[in-house]
Amino acid sequence: MTPDTLIAYALVLPLAGAALIWVFGKIPDLREFITLATGGGLLYMVISLLSLVLAGEQPELQVLDVVPGLALSFKVEPLGMLFALIASGLWIVNSIYSIGYMRGNNEPRQTPFYMSFAVAISSTIGVAFSENLFTLFLCYEVLTLSTYPLVTHKASVDAMKAGRLYLILLMATSMVLFLPAIIWTYTLAGTLSFTPGGILAGKADGLTVGILMGLYVFGIGKAATMPVHFWLPAAMVAPTPVSAFLHAVAVVKAGVFSVLKITVYIFGIDLLSSTGASDWLLYVSAGTVLLASLIAMTKDNLKARLAYSTISQLAYIVVGAMLATRLGMIGGGLQIAMHAVGKITLFMCAGAIYTAAHKTKVSELGGLGRVMPYTFAAFFIGSLSIIGLPPMGGAWSKWYLALGALEADQLFVVAILMISSLLNIAYLMPITFNGFFGKPAAGVETGKIKEAPLACLIAIALTATGTVLLFFFPGTIFELLQLIKTR
Amino acid sequence: MNPEIISNLPALQVVIPLLGALVCALLRRGSAAWFLTMLICLIMPVISIYLLVSVLDSGPISYSMGGWAPPFGIEYKVDVFNAFILVLVSSIGAVVLPYARLSVASEIKPEDRSWFYAMFLLCLTGLLGITITGDAFNAFVFLETSSLSTYVLIAMGRDRRALLAAYQYLILGSIGATFYIIGVGIIYTLTGTLNFADLAARIPEIEQTRSILAAAAFIVVGISLKFALFPLHVWLPNAYAYAPSTVSAFLASTATKVALYLLIRFLFSIFGIEIVTDKLALTDILIILSLAAMLGASTVAIFQHDVKRLFAYSSVAQIGYITLGIALANQAGLTGSLVHIFNHAIIKGALFLAVGAVVYRIGSAEIDDFSGLGKKMPVTMGCLLIGGLGLIGVPGTAGFISKWYLAVGAIDAGYIWLVFLLVLSSLLALIYVGRIVEVVWFRDPGPNLDGVKEAPLSLLLPAAAMAAATIYFGIETSQSVGIAAQAVETLLGLAK
Numbered sequence: 001m002t003p004d005t006l007i008a009y010a011l012v013l014p015l016a017g018a019a020l021i022w023v024f025g026k027i028p029d030l031r032e033f034i035t036l037a038t039g040g041g042l043l044y045m046v047i048s049l050l051s052l053v054l055a056g057e058q059p060e061l062q063v064l065d066v067v068p069g070l071a072l073s074f075k076v077e078p079l080g081m082l083f084a085l086i087a088s089g090l091w092i093v094n095s096i097y098s099i100g101y102m103r104g105n106n107e108p109r110q111t112p113f114y115m116s117f118a119v120a121i122s123s124t125i126g127v128a129f130s131e132n133l134f135t136l137f138l139c140y141e142v143l144t145l146s147t148y149p150l151v152t153h154k155a156s157v158d159a160m161k162a163g164r165l166y167l168i169l170l171m172a173t174s175m176v177l178f179l180p181a182i183i184w185t186y187t188l189a190g191t192l193s194f195t196p197g198g199i200l201a202g203k204a205d206g207l208t209v210g211i212l213m214g215l216y217v218f219g220i221g222k223a224a225t226m227p228v229h230f231w232l233p234a235a236m237v238a239p240t241p242v243s244a245f246l247h248a249v250a251v252v253k254a255g256v257f258s259v260l261k262i263t264v265y266i267f268g269i270d271l272l273s274s275t276g277a278s279d280w281l282l283y284v285s286a287g288t289v290l291l292a293s294l295i296a297m298t299k300d301n302l303k304a305r306l307a308y309s310t311i312s313q314l315a316y317i318v319v320g321a322m323l324a325t326r327l328g329m330i331g332g333g334l335q336i337a338m339h340a341v342g343k344i345t346l347f348m349c350a351g352a353i354y355t356a357a358h359k360t361k362v363s364e365l366g367g368l369g370r371v372m373p374y375t376f377a378a379f380f381i382g383s384l385s386i387i388g389l390p391p392m393g394g395a396w397s398k399w400y401l402a403l404g405a406l407e408a409d410q411l412f413v414v415a416i417l418m419i420s421s422l423l424n425i426a427y428l429m430p431i432t433f434n435g436f437f438g439k440p441a442a443g444v445e446t447g448k449i450k451e452a453p454l455a456c457l458i459a460i461a462l463t464a465t466g467t468v469l470l471f472f473f474p475g476t477i478f479e480l481l482q483l484i485k486t487r
Numbered sequence: 488m489n490p491e492i493i494s495n496l497p498a499l500q501v502v503i504p505l506l507g508a509l510v511c512a513l514l515r516r517g518s519a520a521w522f523l524t525m526l527i528c529l530i531m532p533v534i535s536i537y538l539l540v541s542v543l544d545s546g547p548i549s550y551s552m553g554g555w556a557p558p559f560g561i562e563y564k565v566d567v568f569n570a571f572i573l574v575l576v577s578s579i580g581a582v583v584l585p586y587a588r589l590s591v592a593s594e595i596k597p598e599d600r601s602w603f604y605a606m607f608l609l610c611l612t613g614l615l616g617i618t619i620t621g622d623a624f625n626a627f628v629f630l631e632t633s634s635l636s637t638y639v640l641i642a643m644g645r646d647r648r649a650l651l652a653a654y655q656y657l658i659l660g661s662i663g664a665t666f667y668i669i670g671v672g673i674i675y676t677l678t679g680t681l682n683f684a685d686l687a688a689r690i691p692e693i694e695q696t697r698s699i700l701a702a703a704a705f706i707v708v709g710i711s712l713k714f715a716l717f718p719l720h721v722w723l724p725n726a727y728a729y730a731p732s733t734v735s736a737f738l739a740s741t742a743t744k745v746a747l748y749l750l751i752r753f754l755f756s757i758f759g760i761e762i763v764t765d766k767l768a769l770t771d772i773l774i775i776l777s778l779a780a781m782l783g784a785s786t787v788a789i790f791q792h793d794v795k796r797l798f799a800y801s802s803v804a805q806i807g808y809i810t811l812g813i814a815l816a817n818q819a820g821l822t823g824s825l826v827h828i829f830n831h832a833i834i835k836g837a838l839f840l841a842v843g844a845v846v847y848r849i850g851s852a853e854i855d856d857f858s859g860l861g862k863k864m865p866v867t868m869g870c871l872l873i874g875g876l877g878l879i880g881v882p883g884t885a886g887f888i889s890k891w892y893l894a895v896g897a898i899d900a901g902y903i904w905l906v907f908l909l910v911l912s913s914l915l916a917l918i919y920v921g922r923i924v925e926v927v928w929f930r931d932p933g934p935n936l937d938g939v940k941e942a943p944l945s946l947l948l949p950a951a952a953m954a955a956a957t958i959y960f961g962i963e964t965s966q967s968v969g970i971a972a973q974a975v976e977t978l979l980g981l982a983k
Contacts, residue, residue: 168918
């Protein structure tokens with residue numbers, strides 16, 4: 001296969017999968033097989049592209065010019081490659097887990113559920129491979145629309161409310177801030193292509209750059225930078241596989257990835273560091289890191305706690321981007337990968353606890369670790385990675401972010417990173433500790449509870465192992481990030 | 488084709504539906520009238536597309552009605568701009584008519600049906616006539632032809648309130664027509680001509696007089712009533728809500744668009760941009776009114792219970808987009824206007840046809856009766872969704888393209904803040920479309936939907952065709968934007 005057909009297949013395969021899922025909706029086994037086969041096929045395409053990118057190529061696929069200056073085209077550069085690799089890899093794990101979870105809980109409407117997933121992963125790959133801002137925006141909106149049915153899956157009053165908030169907040173920020181920023185960028189630069197070194201250098205003064213960057217950071221609501229974060233905790237009413245997809249595989253990652261990509265290829269880190277235009281956003285995102293961690297400590301609902309933890313961890317990536325240094329960018333890129341694997345583990349554990357014990361509150365988890373040892377062990381490993389302790393992958397991203405902060409001479413960022421890690425320990429560690437060594441909460445009979453379904457455990461084991469492997473073998477990811485041209 | 492026919496195509500574009508209307512009025516059977524109308528509606532796009540292609544190839548066509556040379560006789564003048572509108576109007580007619588047969592049969596009494604088609608053809612005659620003529624008074628005649636037939640068409644609605652809506656429109660439409668004809672009368676006394684090209688040549692000589700400003704003001708206000716510029720829009724929501732479904736779809740896609748065409752023609756080809764912007768301060772007024780329409784009417788749309796009324800208010804808002812581009816009066820902005828005339832016609836066509844299909848099946852357009860309809864009529868609701876996305880302006884739909892050009896036009900004119908208001912209005916569209924989507928897909932079907940099936944094919948296909956066009960023209964724009972941009976070059980070139 002030629003490189004451009006590889007890109008095309010990577011985008012179209014999940015869509016074809018969605019169509020087949022619809023056709024075979026009445027035969028669950030076949031339907032689930034199609035989901036997994038699609039995931040496998042997609043991963044194959046992405047890995048084939050990976051070898052090309054590692055060899056220094058940047059395959060392109062031009063679909064069409066919508067109007068002059070607005071092209072629908074794709075180009076696989078290293079940063080997008082990294083994101084596509086994480087998304088397509090974790091999607092398989094997520095799918096395995098979904099099958100266990102959806103069957104275990106006898107969820108209704110499974111066919112549209114898997115279809116929405118397939119469309120969403122296609123648009124995620126589109127975001128990753130987009131060659132210009134227009135294509136990115138298009139795929140970004142498709143991702144919002146295709147995940148809306150997932151968030152509202154339960155169709156309860158709460159789910160509908162959360163879905164409305166999800167749709168309106170994400171669409172609103174993207175249309176009111178992101179789109180004008182794109183149009184503005186176009187009128188300033190005359191192009192929307194992602195170009196090493198950026199396209200705005202010499203075309204906009206420091207104030208304009210600062211405002212534009214702000215429009216992008218807040219316009220990309222999926223990055224959940226405060227104060228546009230509150231859709232994410234609300235969306236936790238969705239089934240756990242959806243939360244995993246939102247928090248780790250696709251949605252929020254598409255957001256922070258977009259911020260990072262725009263920083264590197266639209267503004268260029270040289271422009272940002274020479275004008276200091278992104279400093280104010282550095283404060284905002286550093287504040288988000290701290291504030292979200294503090295809020296996470298107050299949450300008793302496990303998924304809500306994890307949601308605020310995500311907001312905090314995403315802000316690390318925005319911090320990495322706003323530092324406007326090469327090391328900061330590498331730290332941000334690493335954090336996309338490390339947080340994804342760590343957080344998906346935690347969410348899948350939360351879902352496993354719900355499936356096996358129907359518990360959602362942190363205060364009810366005492367002693368559960370003794371009857372669900374695998375789940376709680378995985379939760380422990382995931383927690384360590386989120387905190388950033390070796391030997392888990394999360395250590396690398398924190399390390400590089402700190403180096404980036406030193407390079408940019410922003411010592412307060414280093415301090416905030418350290419404080420936040422302490423806060424992470426405070427809100428994550430008690431859960432496992434209490435699970436293994438605590439007393440059961442009043443009215444909870446741990447004796448009747450068994451481990452989660454096998455499909456769930458397999459998925460959890462895969463990602464928990466992944467966090468460890470990422471510490472010892474982060475080679476490919478480093479290689480990719482080193483390949484990014486910033487000039 | 489016979490060269491005799493080809494040279495007379497501009498006349499045939501108007502004469503065929505006119506004669507067809509006469510024959511329909513004589514036919515007793517509604518189905519025979521439908522068949523004749525369908526035939527004519529299929530011929531019309533053939534003629535207009537032929538005209539468009541030849542204009543693109545070899546420049547404007549001038550046709551002397553009855554052999555009287557202009558400026559003494561009536562001249563029909565086809566250039567890229569009006570050929571584009573002709574294609575739009577005639578194609579919408581061709582898409583709507585297959586839909587009309589069942590929809591009209593369910594909404595209109597058997598003895599009135601042939602009258603309905605007669606009026607429909609008269610309306611089509613009027614709209615095509617306004618577009619093709621190069622004569623200010625002839626435009627008035629066609630304006631009244633289309634308006635009078637429209638009053639009748641609206642009054643035929645299934646609900647008794649349709650009569651009141653038609654009456655409301657009659658009063659306001661007549662005021663508009665009067666304003667227009669007063670303005671035309673003034674410029675006739677000033678210049679002694681009614682021919683567009685002649686007027687354009689003579690108006691610079693009298694540019695300093697106050698009378699010409701009065702004439703321009705009368706004409707602009709008169710036409711604005713016809714295309715429902717905020718706050719002259721009060722007739723529109725009722726008219727669209729209570730008219731028969733076919734008529735709502737046809738009018739929303741064509742009638743206001745043709746009036747907008749006439750406005751652009753007068754502003755840019757006849758008066759010239761200096762009078763418009765410097766002497767009348769029309770830019771500021773139009774920008775304010777456009778914004779009021781985009782934000783105000785969209786907000787009102789959010790609170791409507793009747794889906795047809797909701798889309799009618801949305802039409803007022805979308806017309807605001809078009810007038811905004813006119814006010815910006817630069818290359819990108821005006822291209823945005825022209826493209827949006829085209830795109831909005833398609834989008835609203837899809838929406839009204841889909842709602843009409845629902846009315847055909849459940850006899851109501853109340854939003855609460857739509858609960859769970861997504862399960863019962865998935866294709867119709869799919870068309871509704873696509874049209875809705877087009878209204879919001881989601882990329883990949885036609886609506887995005889027009890808004891892109893308008894936004895670039897706003898920045899080119901130095902109004903960055905306008906872009907934010909532009910997208911704010913899209914956001915309001917998101918809310919009212921979202922409301923419908925939620926009711927349709929996330930509620931369980933109510934008892935009123937027992938036994939409701941997907942709409943019949945002849946209603947489904949036109950709606951699906953419009954929905955497909957909404958997507959197509961959001962991705963492949965070389966026809967829509969290409970031709971609009973070419974028309975704008977001529978318009979702005981003349982304006983210099």
